[in-house]
Amino acid sequence: MDEPGLDVGPESAPQLLADRLTRRLTETGGEAMVAKPFGWLRGRGLVRRPSCSDRRCDDGIRLDTGESCESCANVLHIHRARRAQMRADIDRELPGLADGERRRILERRRRERVATQAENFARDQEQVRVERARREAARAEAAEQTEHARRVAAAAEAVRQALACEDCGRGRVAGLCEACSYRRRTETLTVETGLLAATWAAVLDDRDDIDAVIAGVRASLEADIKHAQREFLESVEPGELDTDPVGAASVLAFVALQTVEAALSDYRSNALERLGRTAEAEAEARRVFRTEQNRRWFRHNPKGADAIAAATKAADTARERTVEYLLTTRLEQLREQTVVRTEQVPAARWTGRLHELAARLLDTDTAGEVIA
Known part of the structure; x- marks a missing residue:
């Protein structure tokens, strides 16, 4: 009796079953008319017979309240209304x-x-x-x-996993081995670091000056990379890298990448600082300082501490905004020039550099040179 949706607890089940059996025996004509009690109980006496779509209905009686089912009353009312309408239609059509x-x-x-x-x-x-x-x-x-x-x-x-490395030719590395992937990323960040330095240290319309700044940054980064790789090689046990040359190359390439990433952050901070001292940044800071100082709520005392503090804060914000704009626009200009020069010199595929790769030494004494 404790079925979901019936709202009937187990404590009321005995009385509900007793009432149901009483009604079913009355319909049958009494106990004397039940020839096979077990079959009658399973097939008729204990079976819930809903008279409508309501799950709480049993023979037109609500199981949760014991009152007449309203849904059954509605169904009966609809049937009676339809029957009355049919009688009216017959009387009208066939009087x-x-x-x-x-x-x-x-x-x-x-x-x-x-x-x-x-x-x-x-x-x-x-x-x-x-x-x-x-x-x-x-x-x-x-x-x-x-x-x-x-x-x-x-x-x-x-198919992709079976491709050889585009840079070094090592087989079955999905087109790019781990070490070459690090090297590509290192090269990209090296160029980006050089461009950051060129935003303030080079004349933006002088390609030779730009190339000189980028070359200087590259040389400095290469020296830092060799120093970092040398420190790593000195930190490992002798012969430890011989067991896995491929893994050793990947580790050293990753060391180079980390070195350039750290340098990139420093160069960016330096570029922002340098651009913050340019004439454009200074002019924008002064303009905003005067504008803030002359607002109506400071006009009574434009030289006061509150006015100076607010104007200084606004000027610093304007300077930072100007510096970010200068850095973005100058980098875009430098990248466009770099892309134009790069497109004029197509990159050589690894198959065209096999003789160079084959000439490289693979002994551990020159591991640093090979991997770098």
Whole structure:
């Protein structure tokens, strides 16, 4: 009796079952009319018989309250209203009929109505079945497409994993080995560091001056990288790198990348500081300082401490904003010039540098030179 949605607790189950058995015995005609008690209990006596769609209904009685089911009353009212409407329609269409003929026509129309409702129900059920089959077919097709896409992606990934490194030619590294990936990133950041230095140290329309600044930064970074790699090689046990030359190359390339990343942060801070002392930044700071100092709430005492503090804060903010703008615009200008020069000299593929790679020494005494 403790079914979900019935709002009936286990403590009321015995009384509800007793009432149900009493009603069912009365319908049967008493205990004497029950020939097979066990079969009667399972098939009729204990079975809940809802008279409507409400789960709390049992023979038109609410299981939770014991009162008459309102839903059943509504259903009965609707049936009675339809029956009355059918009688009215017959009286209007066929006036003067005898009672017996009138009942026969009423019953025939009721049967026709029930048959129509059954046909509509069957049609609705068929539509539900078709829609369910359509959804299942769509799900199956989607699953098949997903599986196909997965297989295609797996095959493409397998092909990619089989590619040799574009830079060093090492096989089956998905087109780029770990060490060369670090080297590429290091090269990109080296160029970016040089551009940061050129934003304040070079004449932006003089390519030779820009190249000289970038070359100087590159030389400084290469020296820092060699120093960092030398310190790493000195920190490991002798012969430790011989067991895994590929891993050693990756580690040293990563050391180089970390060195350049640290330098990039320092160069950026330096560039911001230098650009903060340019004429553009100074002029914008002075303009904002005067504007803030002359606001109406400071006009009575523009030289006071509050006015000076507010104007100084606004000027510093304006200077920072101007410095960021100068850095962004100058970097964009320098990158455009760098891209133009890079496009004029196409990069050589690794297959064209095999003779150079083959000439490299692989003994541990020159590991630093090889990896760098």
